[in-house]
Amino acid sequence: MSLINTTIIPFKATAYHNGKFVPVSDESFKGKWSVVVFYPADFTFVCPTELGDLADNYAEFQKLGVEIYGVSSDTHFTHKAWHDTSDTIGKVQYPLIGDPNHQLSRAFQVLIEEGEDAGLAYRGTFVIDPEGKIKTAEIHDNGIGRDASELLRRVKAAQYVAAHPGEVCPAKWEEGAATLTPSFDLVGKI
Numbered sequence: 001m002s003l004i005n006t007t008i009i010p011f012k013a014t015a016y017h018n019g020k021f022v023p024v025s026d027e028s029f030k031g032k033w034s035v036v037v038f039y040p041a042d043f044t045f046v047c048p049t050e051l052g053d054l055a056d057n058y059a060e061f062q063k064l065g066v067e068i069y070g071v072s073s074d075t076h077f078t079h080k081a082w083h084d085t086s087d088t089i090g091k092v093q094y095p096l097i098g099d100p101n102h103q104l105s106r107a108f109q110v111l112i113e114e115g116e117d118a119g120l121a122y123r124g125t126f127v128i129d130p131e132g133k134i135k136t137a138e139i140h141d142n143g144i145g146r147d148a149s150e151l152l153r154r155v156k157a158a159q160y161v162a163a164h165p166g167e168v169c170p171a172k173w174e175e176g177a178a179t180l181t182p183s184f185d186l187v188g189k190i
Contacts, residue, residue, distance in 0.1 A: 003126070003134045009107045015069070015095035016079035024069070024097055031130050033066040033159060035151065038110045038124035040117065042074045042082040046145045048089055050123075055091040057148040066155055068094040073111075073119055075100050110139055117142070125151060127158050135162075 008026050015024045028034075037054065039047040051070055054061075061068055072079075076098035082089050083096070097104065102119070105111035110124035125146060127136040135158045138146075157169040160179070167179040180186065 003109060003137050005133055005135070007132045008128060008134065011103055011107065013097050013099060013104065014076040015097040016076045016083060017095040018093065021076050021080075022095065024095060026132060028067075029128050030132050033064065033130060033155065034128040035061065035066055035068045035155065036071060036104075036108065036124075036126045036128065037068065037146075038071045038105060038108065038121040040120040040123070040142050041072055042078050042089075043086075046123075046143070047072075048086060050145050050148075051092055052088040053146075053148040054151075055088075055093065057152060058093055060152055061155065064152075064155060064159065069097055070094065071097045071099050071104055071121070073099050073102060073105060073121060108137075127151075127155055129158070129162060 008029060010026045012023065012025045015022050037050070039050060041047065054068055054070070058068065070092070076096070079096035079098060083092060084090070099105055099121075102111050105121045108124055108126060110121045112118055112120050112122060120142070122139050123142055123144065123146060125136070125138040126134050129135050136154050153174065156175050157173055160169060161167065164179070167181055169179055173179065
């Protein structure tokens with residue numbers, strides 16, 4: 001079953017954020033746009049490049065009213081240790097949620113259940129609207145890093161569509177570009 005347009009399940013977890021351990025729950029996502037970024041593990045190789053890219057673009061997400069949440073199956077204690085010892089992760093200003101019981105990884109269908117990576121998460125990226133509904137979902141193999149600028153484009157498109165019912169954003173749509181209004185007269189004209 002697709003997660004698109006489903007409401008995130010109730011959960012409670014602890015995150016490392018701005019030098020503190022803070023509670024995070026499904027209620028934390030309500031009332032604003034959120035991006036949840038799952039990654040396999042702290043102290044690895046591709047993960048810090050992705051989280052650092054998000055950190056470098058965090059101000060742009062904040063301007064759009066978007067909070068980012070990084071999630072791995074590590075504990076919030078491990079997130080703190082990584083933040084304190086890595087220059088790249090030290091730039092991260094968004095919450096890093098610990099998911100050692102795999103509650104979130106299972107709910108978002110990114111948990112690796114078998115094999116040598118069992119217990120880790122695939123690279124999953126989810127854009128969640130202010131009502132707590134998942135609007136975009138991207139899951140891929142752990143050897144493939146993500147690009148924060150493409151995620152930023154998708155967030156802008158999701159926000160545009162939400163604010164402009166009846167309009168859709170075509171491929172490679174950028175903020176300010178033309179959109180489409182699906183209609184009978186448009187069929188076969190593109």
